Amino acid sequence: MIAEKMKSMVAGSSAIRAMFEEGNRLAEIYGKENVYDFSLGNPNVAAPEAVKQAIRELLDEEDPVVLHGYTNSNSGYADVRETVASSLNGRFGTHFEGKNIVMTVGAAGGLNVILKSLINPGDEVIAFAPYFGEYRSYTNNYDGVLVEISPNTENFQPDLQEFEQKITPKTKAVIVNTPNNPTGVVYSEETIKRLAAIMEAKQKEYGTEIFLISDEPYRELVYDGAEVPYLTKYYANTVVGYSYSKSLSLPGERIGYLVIPDEVSDSGELLAAANVATRILGFVNAPTLQQKVVAKCINEKTDISFYDRNREALYNGLRECGFECIKPEGAFYLFVKSPVADEKEFCAAAKKYNILIVPGSSFACPGYVRLAYCVSYETIVNSLPKFKELAKEYERI
Amino acid sequence: MIAEKMKSMVAGSSAIRAMFEEGNRLAEIYGKENVYDFSLGNPNVAAPEAVKQAIRELLDEEDPVVLHGYTNSNSGYADVRETVASSLNGRFGTHFEGKNIVMTVGAAGGLNVILKSLINPGDEVIAFAPYFGEYRSYTNNYDGVLVEISPNTENFQPDLQEFEQKITPKTKAVIVNTPNNPTGVVYSEETIKRLAAIMEAKQKEYGTEIFLISDEPYRELVYDGAEVPYLTKYYANTVVGYSYSKSLSLPGERIGYLVIPDEVSDSGELLAAANVATRILGFVNAPTLQQKVVAKCINEKTDISFYDRNREALYNGLRECGFECIKPEGAFYLFVKSPVADEKEFCAAAKKYNILIVPGSSFACPGYVRLAYCVSYETIVNSLPKFKELAKEYERI
Numbered sequence: 001m002i003a004e005k006m007k008s009m010v011a012g013s014s015a016i017r018a019m020f021e022e023g024n025r026l027a028e029i030y031g032k033e034n035v036y037d038f039s040l041g042n043p044n045v046a047a048p049e050a051v052k053q054a055i056r057e058l059l060d061e062e063d064p065v066v067l068h069g070y071t072n073s074n075s076g077y078a079d080v081r082e083t084v085a086s087s088l089n090g091r092f093g094t095h096f097e098g099k100n101i102v103m104t105v106g107a108a109g110g111l112n113v114i115l116k117s118l119i120n121p122g123d124e125v126i127a128f129a130p131y132f133g134e135y136r137s138y139t140n141n142y143d144g145v146l147v148e149i150s151p152n153t154e155n156f157q158p159d160l161q162e163f164e165q166k167i168t169p170k171t172k173a174v175i176v177n178t179p180n181n182p183t184g185v186v187y188s189e190e191t192i193k194r195l196a197a198i199m200e201a202k203q204k205e206y207g208t209e210i211f212l213i214s215d216e217p218y219r220e221l222v223y224d225g226a227e228v229p230y231l232t233k234y235y236a237n238t239v240v241g242y243s244y245s246k247s248l249s250l251p252g253e254r255i256g257y258l259v260i261p262d263e264v265s266d267s268g269e270l271l272a273a274a275n276v277a278t279r280i281l282g283f284v285n286a287p288t289l290q291q292k293v294v295a296k297c298i299n300e301k302t303d304i305s306f307y308d309r310n311r312e313a314l315y316n317g318l319r320e321c322g323f324e325c326i327k328p329e330g331a332f333y334l335f336v337k338s339p340v341a342d343e344k345e346f347c348a349a350a351k352k353y354n355i356l357i358v359p360g361s362s363f364a365c366p367g368y369v370r371l372a373y374c375v376s377y378e379t380i381v382n383s384l385p386k387f388k389e390l391a392k393e394y395e396r397i
Numbered sequence: 398m399i400a401e402k403m404k405s406m407v408a409g410s411s412a413i414r415a416m417f418e419e420g421n422r423l424a425e426i427y428g429k430e431n432v433y434d435f436s437l438g439n440p441n442v443a444a445p446e447a448v449k450q451a452i453r454e455l456l457d458e459e460d461p462v463v464l465h466g467y468t469n470s471n472s473g474y475a476d477v478r479e480t481v482a483s484s485l486n487g488r489f490g491t492h493f494e495g496k497n498i499v500m501t502v503g504a505a506g507g508l509n510v511i512l513k514s515l516i517n518p519g520d521e522v523i524a525f526a527p528y529f530g531e532y533r534s535y536t537n538n539y540d541g542v543l544v545e546i547s548p549n550t551e552n553f554q555p556d557l558q559e560f561e562q563k564i565t566p567k568t569k570a571v572i573v574n575t576p577n578n579p580t581g582v583v584y585s586e587e588t589i590k591r592l593a594a595i596m597e598a599k600q601k602e603y604g605t606e607i608f609l610i611s612d613e614p615y616r617e618l619v620y621d622g623a624e625v626p627y628l629t630k631y632y633a634n635t636v637v638g639y640s641y642s643k644s645l646s647l648p649g650e651r652i653g654y655l656v657i658p659d660e661v662s663d664s665g666e667l668l669a670a671a672n673v674a675t676r677i678l679g680f681v682n683a684p685t686l687q688q689k690v691v692a693k694c695i696n697e698k699t700d701i702s703f704y705d706r707n708r709e710a711l712y713n714g715l716r717e718c719g720f721e722c723i724k725p726e727g728a729f730y731l732f733v734k735s736p737v738a739d740e741k742e743f744c745a746a747a748k749k750y751n752i753l754i755v756p757g758s759s760f761a762c763p764g765y766v767r768l769a770y771c772v773s774y775e776t777i778v779n780s781l782p783k784f785k786e787l788a789k790e791y792e793r794i
Contacts, residue, residue: 001606001663002670003517003539010666013673020469046461059452064443068647072417105502105651105680112679116538120400137677141513142400143540209398250465252685254502254651266398269407273399276410280534282509283502287684288649 009137019356026354036383038371039356041181041332045306045374047249054296058289068288074279075271076103076257076291083295084257092230094261102258102274103286106251107217107243109278110258111138114213114239115173116281117273119144123172128158130335130365132181132215144172151365156185156326156335160194167202173211174199178228179218182363182370183335184311184328186222189229196235209237209265217243217256218331220302223311226329236263239270244294246332247302255290307332310373310380317384321391332374335360339394343369349393353386406534416753423751433780435768436753438578438729442703442771444646451693455686465685471676472668473500473654473688480692481654489627491658499655499671500683503648504614504640506675507655508535511610511636512570513678514670516541520569525555527732527762529578529612541569548762553582553723553732557591564599570608571596575625576615579760579767580732581708581725583619586626593632606634606662614640614653615728617699620708623726633660636667641691643729644699652687704729707770707777714781718788729771732757736791740766746790750783 002010019039026035058067071077081098088094104110119125121143127135129151139146147166152159158176176195178187187195199210214231219242222228232238243256260271278285285291314334315327324337336357338346343366344359350369360368373380399407416436423432455464468474478495485491501507516522518540524532526548536543544563549556555573573592575584584592596607611628616639619625629635640653657668675682682688711731712724721734733754735743740763741756747766757765770777 002514002666005517006514006670006673009673009677010669013669013676040467042467044462047465051465052456052461055452055456059449064449064646065441068444068448068649070437070439070648108676108679108681110679117399117403120402134677138679141677249461251467252465252682254681254684269399272407272410273403276403276406279410279505280406280531280538281678282505282507282535283680284505284651285649287651287687289686290684 023356035354037356039358041372043249043374045249048300050297050300054293058292071285074285075275080291080295083298087298103291104256105254105283105286106256107241109283110241110256113274113277115142116277124170126174130182130363133362156183157191164198169206171210173213175213177215179330182333184331184333186226186228186329192229192234212238214240217246220247222330223308232261253290313380314373321387334371335368338367353390420753432751434753436755438769440646440771442646445697447694447697451690455689468682471682472672477688477692480695484695500688501653502651502680502683503653504638506680507638507653510671510674512539513674521567523571527579527760530759545761553580554588561595566603568607570610572610574612576727579730581728581730583623583726589626589631609635611637614643617644619727620705629658650687710777711770718784731768732765735764740764750787
């Protein structure tokens with residue numbers, strides 16, 4: 001009865017729900033504190049006090065008809081868009097104006113808006129494994145075809161050789177996500193320059209436009225002073241999708257933006273299309289109160305010390321247990337090599353210790369598992385003896 | 398460069414933007430108070446004080462990690478869904494549970510979610526002219542085909558004879574919008590009963606499931622004690638899409654819900670599909686703070702006296718000028734017969750008096766114009782002498 005396209009998705013989604021319910025079931029039996037749920041990317045850090053303050057001020061100061069009303073443009077409040085543009089210019093030396101910004105219902109909304117704006121049925125969208133599984137759904141929404149580049153498990157930088165081979169005249173977009181979910185890896189400037197050069201050359205070779213879509217909800221979550229290159233500076237046809245979900249701990253509020261720079265081919269037309277797509281996909285506009293909140297909190301710094309402490313504890317703890325993984329430079333995930341080829345078997349084994357982790361297959365990278373360390377520090381500390389027991393099971397292998 | 402499907406939409410959207418810019422241009426020349434902009438359905442009534450109070454309480458009382466976090470289910474907070482279900486049961490004698498409610502990014506988000514869940518390419522979706530033009534875009538998003546039923550300009554109840562003829566084995570959904578945008582007409586219980594009987598018979602004849610989608614953002618905006626039948630009680634395969642945009646004056650906040658009753662065929666599967674569609678379309682979940690706000694304001698009564706005063710003033714004023722229109726029982730629109738066949742010409746003539754109105758062609762009903770009276774009372778009072786002058790132009794015809 002439901003749409004054909006939805007059937008497999010509903011089936012897949014049941015598996016995730018089953019995992020979620022399993023977590024609840026375990027929590028009921030063993031107590032929540034004895035379940036080590038590393039499965040979800042839901043920040044456990046409270047939004048900064050400045051968010052609360054901003055909301056209170058807005059309620060006191062703004063006309064509610066404006067504060068909660070439709071924005072004049074579906075792309076958002078003009079003043080908010082100006083504020084976002086100025087902030088980016090100050091931080092990255094870019095030259096955006098308010099008109100280059102489209103406020104969106106989170107990064108997920110932004111990615112849907114830009115794909116709706118760009119993709120014709122059969123167009124190809126490239127993603128580098130491991131990647132956030134929803135890219136496939138977003139691409140399918142517009143009858144695009146997701147083309148996967150195999151993971152480079154040496155350092156999880158993208159495999160640019162395979163990338164170059166897989167670009168075709170039908171390639172319309174390339175999605176990169178750095179800092180990366182699920183690996184926590186930051187793509188180096190060297191990587192970005194090579195990627196851009198390949199795309200430039202292919203655009204010329206085929207006489208096409210190929211868009212680089214930078215999905216960057218984790219931009220602010222970097223450690224040890226790692227630098228995340230701002231991609232619009234390396235490649236003209238770049239569109240940035242940002243979210244405040246992680247940087248301000250507002251994932252449920254659905255607030256983010258797209259940047260469509262003037263350097264993009266026919267940028268005026270693409271901006272107009274994004275504005276229309278925002279409307280007809282049913283977003284209409286990004287939630288208005290939260291638009292004003294993020295503008296007021298534009299200089300708010302993300303306190304990453306919480307995540308950094310978790311990162312160190314979990315990374316070092318797992319290494320001591322003998323597990324292999326790259327030390328993440330950003331985001332709040334560890335991507336750990338499964339001690340057995342079938343990582344789903346490993347996930348099942350972990351569950352016996354009340355440890356919930358996600359198989360790498362969900363990110364097109366089997367043989368690995370993802371741990372989201374946006375949990376309480378106690379969860380990490382208390383989980384480590386369990387990981388030790390889990391590791392012992394594999395010493396005999 | 399942009400997607401083919403978007404090209405005509407961007408072109409159409411430019412026309413609307415041109416009108417908006419024209420309004421701004423006129424306001425600059427003549428002063429905002431001398432421009433009578435009846436073009437937009439953006440409520441001019443402030444959200445009730447209870448909304449402000451609810452937000453303040455939520456900031457004080459709720460854990461920000463929960464208040465601004467992802468909801469456990471993409472369909473929304475369990476407690477909010479229970480509250481909505483109970484409220485509907487109390488008001489309409491229905492038997493919904495929390496699981497029957499999917500919190501959505503406004504009604505526009507809800508309609509996209511249910512169409513994504515239901516529509517296969519080529520499936521037909523029926524709408525009764527005059528109808529909100531976005532239904533066509535929403536249907537196109539999923540490669541459905543919008544089938545239009547001609548307007549019944551006698552009383553703007555749907556033409557059920559043509560409806561019966563146009564239902565085919567490919568008909569998957571029928572959208573009704575009562576109280577109606579743009580006419581303000583409430584579909585009578587008699588209409589609904591006949592509509593339901595026709596749909597039941599056609600389901601049997603074709604062995605198909607045909608879904609009645611009730612888009613009801615204006616449910617609370619009714620005058621003179623008019624009753625709006627609750628459609629799930631008349632037809633089993635009914636899905637309701639609601640929005641708080643008008644009832645709580647929160648259009649920019651994007652908060653509403655879908656009701657998918659147990660009586661719907663395979664309702665469990667459809668609920669699961671709606672949950673997944675919410676996620677993959679990029680909504681993820683309805684904005685969380687506003688979910689909690691509407692639950693706290695669930696018993697808030699909409700003060701319609703403001704709109705009622707506008708309705709009386711504008712309806713009576715226009716009738717005195719000699720214009721013809723049905724007195725609306727709901728919503729905040731008047732649908733006025735154009736004194737000339739080409740209503741766009743009439744809109745252009747109105748603009749000479751700084752009156753901005755929308756041609757009925759935008760609602761698949763040429764020969765009429767829509768006036769949104771969700772403006773200040775002063776705008777209405779001051780516009781009436783201008784309407785009188787405008788009317789005089791047509792006395793000679």
